[in-house]
Amino acid sequence: PGNRPTFCTDDGLNCIAITGRLHLDTAAYSFSPKSAGTTPQSVNDGINARRARLGLIGTFNKDWEYGVIVDAGGTTDGDVTLNNAYVAYKGVKGLLIQGGYIDVPYTLDEATSSNNIMFMERAASQVLATNLAAGDNRAAFGGQVFGDHYWVGAYVTGPTTGLNVNHSQPQPLGATFRAVGLPINNEVGTVLVGFDALYLAQTGGVTNNTLGISDRIEVRVDPATNALLNTGTMNFVNNARVLSGEAAVKFGSFMASGEYFDYNIQRSNGLSDLSFNGGYGQASYVITGEQHKYNTSAGAFGGINPARPVNFATGDLGAWELAVRYSYASLNDGVIRGGELKNTTVGVNWYVNQNMRFMFNWIHGTVDKFAVNSNVNTGADYDVFAMRTQVAF
Amino acid sequence: PGNRPTFCTDDGLNCIAITGRLHLDTAAYSFSPKSAGTTPQSVNDGINARRARLGLIGTFNKDWEYGVIVDAGGTTDGDVTLNNAYVAYKGVKGLLIQGGYIDVPYTLDEATSSNNIMFMERAASQVLATNLAAGDNRAAFGGQVFGDHYWVGAYVTGPTTGLNVNHSQPQPLGATFRAVGLPINNEVGTVLVGFDALYLAQTGGVTNNTLGISDRIEVRVDPATNALLNTGTMNFVNNARVLSGEAAVKFGSFMASGEYFDYNIQRSNGLSDLSFNGGYGQASYVITGEQHKYNTSAGAFGGINPARPVNFATGDLGAWELAVRYSYASLNDGVIRGGELKNTTVGVNWYVNQNMRFMFNWIHGTVDKFAVNSNVNTGADYDVFAMRTQVAF
Amino acid sequence: PGNRPTFCTDDGLNCIAITGRLHLDTAAYSFSPKSAGTTPQSVNDGINARRARLGLIGTFNKDWEYGVIVDAGGTTDGDVTLNNAYVAYKGVKGLLIQGGYIDVPYTLDEATSSNNIMFMERAASQVLATNLAAGDNRAAFGGQVFGDHYWVGAYVTGPTTGLNVNHSQPQPLGATFRAVGLPINNEVGTVLVGFDALYLAQTGGVTNNTLGISDRIEVRVDPATNALLNTGTMNFVNNARVLSGEAAVKFGSFMASGEYFDYNIQRSNGLSDLSFNGGYGQASYVITGEQHKYNTSAGAFGGINPARPVNFATGDLGAWELAVRYSYASLNDGVIRGGELKNTTVGVNWYVNQNMRFMFNWIHGTVDKFAVNSNVNTGADYDVFAMRTQVAF
Structure with a gap:
């Protein structure tokens, strides 16, 4: 986002910029558990500071970049924690080497800044993948090379920051890879195809072999919905890997993208391997004509800068975008019955000016969840109306 | 406060300012419990970072304001939490619409910035009211209109930020209203009268019907004094409302103000309603001649900018203010015996320069607290000598 | 460090500067417990944000200084806590009076900024001393006078910030003193000798007479090593005092320094007093020719500003420093057997530019620890390879 105050020494070699990001969410749920065995039985409307960052x-x-960013948002909003703290070398054009606590550039939707994502939350299938060994607040070291027609990056990753890291226990260890090609990338349009892989070599923690994967129902205001699409604790986990493909097309103000994920958990102690999968497809159209421009160094698409920022005096109403997504994830394999999520989301994004947008999401979805040999569905049907107020610079 | 570094784009439309606030308190208590049943039996002298904010x-x-402020102070000073995070529309003169985590402009003393309050702590009766559904760090949405002779604002309010908000439980929900008129507001003096109302529709939490109200003895260094003026947990609370009146007079360097609060708790399950009350009156005189100017957009009075900042070389000694307050609150009704507080505070405020002041408070007070049908007083007498070192910009 | 963005009012009287500090550590341990009774039996390699500060x-x-700095680093990195919050008067040349949460200038190595220390961690003997009543995040009030040939400072100290301060319990209370003389301090070289004293009058906490002293093995990535050099809880502690001497010599690019500490714990209830001791000696040489300049107001030595910052295009490789340290500490006296630490550290510091350095430390050490009348050694041998990535401004 623009308008970021930046101060440089007279020779221009040393600079510092102030950045901030505020995502304030509200949500109203219509939630119907499918049986008395569903957890939770009800959810609460409310508000949440999803992100409140300063840094x-x-x-x-000239050649070295650094960042320190803290975040007062999140599930337990109010508590300020370290978001990013890193050092990067950028002395060679088309190359970036970085280490520290970073936002690991793995998957198309994670490479897209949370300021620019199409919906309030990234799709469940993508969150399941990045939470294993990537995502935000992640200790990582790696590099990326990029140009107008490619982006390739690989990272070794460790634990995330936060209160839950006990440095007296083994720390998680993983790796990510992302390779993207752009056969078309010009003023008219952009076509992107890519391949991603993630490997979690050790899960960390006192046993260093337990793992649970889960996600909320693509709205985060009530964290209790995390119990729905949730494998519970899987024991004797040797490693986990995710293979995925990504594709995107941008043509003028229209953009469509999707990713498909195949998750595989390898277990010891005579337990069988587990295989899950998920994916999403989404499309948007900016009816006021602005475009999501491709960002070469990120290997992903940027946000909307409204041609006519809101000004009630002159009648300018900013930029408006319509979006729709279908999202699917299944965490069922063998005796692990983490449930199956199917969500359809309709979104309206109102870009007030270069630094502000309001997002409106309606999520219509269902989770089906059956224990083995049970016909009791402990899932739920839900419609969620959610709104985000976003400021970023 | 002035000297706030502010950076704008060349067109002046986009700005960012850095703000900070540091209130460092120390206190020495002379504390006499009235019986062996008093809690606490003794209190501790000490220091406390009451507020340590960056943002x-x-x-x-031009038309949209935002803020993100974090606070490292408070009762458990040292832990950094979200203080304010909001977005406001100010495109129409005399109107402000805002939402997010804000400092809700309810009551005269809360509308006065903590940088400018007359004593180190606001009066107990005011704290009891705002803690119900307003105050600082409060999720709220609302608006205000104001001019030289009026200020009217209304807000819907939710939970406060902080570690205690469990977003998986029902969240508190309330509303506030404040209307102020200024029959006189000119260079000679200002006369303000106003009416305030607060309504707490649901208390939040797992039962969503329990409530406890309490305050420390107008010094916050030892939080154990919170047990004195304290209703304990009240069950089956349907709702709470507070009605209050406020008045203030400023004439040159003299200022006096007061508020009276009537608290009412409505209960179900056959329990009777509860009625509490409290109030305060305070007056100050700036002996070096400076004045607390009325702030139109806040509907409250500002701070002192010393004409001659402290400079030991030239003998300039800043500005000096003398202040006195009487504060009363009773939380007794029916079987709820939360106690009765009577405090007299004498204060000296030394304004070193535009951004710094030292405050000295002597609180002489008593809490009387009798269980029903008991003549054992579990209150306390106390004298507290407290000092604040304040920096703000 | 330089390149700190500073903004002043037009008259130059009011300024604000933005400061940041990032110390990212990684460590690999080779750890051999000396018996099955050693705690811990194994330690974990990993990473840690040792310091991640913004402020x-x-x-x-002109005459008044203030600071508010928060830190997202530390043992539980990720949680943001208050580091420094203070106000200082500096209106008289050669004099500084300050109060608040500060970094107490006690001992030579603490007076040296963590940005400029020779090794990743200060020596154990120094940490044992400052943790009693000084160090960082410490509530303190005091002053210092200084000139080209002396530095004298005395402080009264209280608790540290952080989650563990319970303001409803007695707070710790202590005092520190440091006096330094510089018989030689010129362009050729600097010779410094000094005397330090610390007195802990009350330990704070609910009993207000318990105390434990400990340190990790001069690398902080795995906090479990804190159990090695550790007295456990000592009861009936009346007070503690530390007397120490310091000396340093700088000649061109060569610098050597050392401190010796004598710790004394006075106990009541018929328990004997305890006496511990420790010290360190260290030396470094900057092979590229830069020097650690003496900082008059700190009474300590500054960092290295590389003459030729790293630029791979021109072949400039920054500044390089070699360093070695021997560190010793014994916490054995009477029935208290806290163990004896002997560490040899070899370090290489690579100064990339004025604001960045990489540090490489190899610690070869041992802790011997025998219970009274036992010949079971519950200590450990270890080699630790550690690296720090440092950014500061």
């Missing part, structure tokens, strides 16, 4: 991003001696 | 406040496209 | 430091009306 500094700068450059030393 | 950004800015403007986008 | 503001400024001046009001």
Whole structure:
């Protein structure tokens, strides 16, 4: 986002910029558990500071970048935690090497800044993948090379920041890879296809072999919905890997993208391997004509800068975008019955000016969840109306 | 406060300002419990970072304001939590619409910035009211209109930020209203009268019908004094409302103000309603001649900007203010015996320069607290000598 | 460190500067417990954000300084806590009076900024001393006078910030003193000798007479090593005092320094006093020719500003420093057998530019620890390879 205050030394070699990001969410749920065995039985409307970040991003001696960003948002909003803290070398054009706590550039939707994502939350299938060994607040070291027609990056990753990291226990260890090609990338349009892989070599923690994967129902205001699409604790986990493909097309103000994920959990102690899968497809159209421009260094698409920022005096109403997504994820295999999620989301994004947008999401979805040899569905049907107020610079 | 670094784009439409606030308190208590049943039996002298805030406040496209402020102070000082995070529309003169985590402008003393309050702590009766559904760090949405002779605002309010908000439980829901008229507001003096109302529709939490109200003895260094003026948990609470009146007079360097609060708790399950009350009156005189100017957009009075900032070389000694307050609150009704507080506070405020002041408070007070049909007083007498070192910009 | 963005009012009297500090550590341990009774039996390699600070430091009306700095690093990195929050008067040349949460200038190595210390961690003997009543995040009030040939400072100290301060319990209370003389301090070289004292009058906490002293093995990534050099809880502690001497020599690019500490714990209830001791000696040489300049106001040595910052295009490789340290500490006296630590550390510091350095430490050490009348050694041998990535401004 623009309008980021930046201060440089007179020689221009050393700079510091102030960055901030505020995502304030509200949601109203219509929630119907499918049986008395569903957890939760009811959910609560409410508000949540999803992200409330402050930080500094700068450059030393032209070639070195650093950042320190803290976040007062999240599930337990109010508590300020470390978001990003990193050092990067960018002295060679088309190359970036970085280490520290970063937002690991794995998957198309994670490479897209949370300021620019199409819906309030990324699709469940994508969150399941990145939570294993990537995502935000993640200790990582790696690099990426990029140009107008490609982006390739690989990272070794460790634990995330936060209160739950006990440095006296084994720490998680993983790796990610992302390779993207753009056969078309010009003023008229962009076509992107890519391949991603994630490997979690050790899960960390006192046993260093337990793992649970889960996600909320694509709205985060009530965290209790995390119990729905949820494998529970899987024991004797040797490693986990995710293979996925991504594709996107941008043509003028129209954009469509999707990803498909195949998750595989390898277990010891005579337990069988587990295989899950999920994916999403989404499309949007900016009816006021602005475009999501491709960002070469991110290997992903940027946000909307409204041509006519809102000004009630002149009648300018900013930019408006319509979006729709279908999202699917299944965490069922063998005796692990984590449930199956099917969500359809309709979104309206109102870009007030270069730094603000309001997002409106209606999620219509269902989770089906049956224990083995049971015909009791402990899932739920739901419609969620959610709104985000976003400020970023 | 002035000297706030502010950076704008060349067109002046987008700005960002850095704000900070540091209130460092120390206190020495002379504390005499009235019986062996008093809790606490003794209190501890000490120090406390009451407020230690850093944040950004800015403007986008001239009409939109935002703020993100974190606070490392408070009762458990040291832990950094979200203080304010909001977006406001100010495109129409005399109107402000805002939402997010804000400092809800309810009551005269809360509308007065903590940088400018007359004593180190606001009066107990005021704290009891705002803690129900307003105050600082409060999720709220609402608006206000104001001019030289009026200020009217209404807000819907939710939970406060912080570690205690469990977003999986029902969240508190309330509303506030404040209307102020200024029959006189000119260079000579200001006369303000107003009416305030607060309604707490649901208390939140797992039962969503319990409530406890309490305050420390107008010094916050030892939080154990919170047990004195304290209703304990009240069950089956349907709702709570507070009606109050406020008045203030400023004439040159003299200022006096007061508020009276009537609290009413409505209960179900055959339990009777509860009625509490409290109030305060305070007056100050700036002996070096400076004045607390009325702030139209806040509907309250500002701070002191010393004409001659402290400079030991030239003998300038800043501005000095003397202040006195009487504060009363009773939380006794029926079988609820939360106690009765009577405090007299004498204060000296030394304004070193535009951004710094030292405050000295002597609180002489008593809490009387009798269980029903008991003549054992579990209250306490106390004298507290407290000092605040304040920096704000 | 330089390149700190600073913004002043036009008259230059009021300024604000943005400061940041990032110390990212990684470590690999080779750890051999000396018996099955050693705690811990194994330690974990990993990463840690040792310091991740953001803050503001400024001046009001020329004579008054203030600072508010928060830290997202530490043992439980990720949680943001208050680091420094203070106000200082500096209106008289060669004098500084300050109060608040500060980094107490006690001992030579603490007076040296963590940005400029020779090794990743200060020596164990120094940490044992400052943790009693000084160090960082410490409530303190005091002053210092200094000139080219002396530095003298004395402080009264209280609790540290953080989640563990319960303001309803007695707070710790102590005092520190440091006096330094510089018989030689010129362009050729600097010779410094000094005397330090610390007194802990009350330990704070619910009993207000218990105390434990401990340190990790001079690398902090796995906090479990804190159990090795550790007295456990000592009861009936009346007070503690530390007497120490310090000396340093700088000649061109060569620098050597050392401190010796004598710790004494006085106990009541018929328990004997306890006496511990420790010390360290360290030396470094900057092979690229830069020097650690003496900082008059700190009474300590500054960092290295590389003459030729790293630029791979021109072949400039920054500044390089070699360092070695021997560190010793014994916490054995009477029935208290806290163990004896002997560490040798070899370090390489690579100064990339004025604001960045990478540190490489190899710690070869041992802790011997025998219970009274036992010949079972519950200590450990270890080699630790550690690296720090440092950014500061």
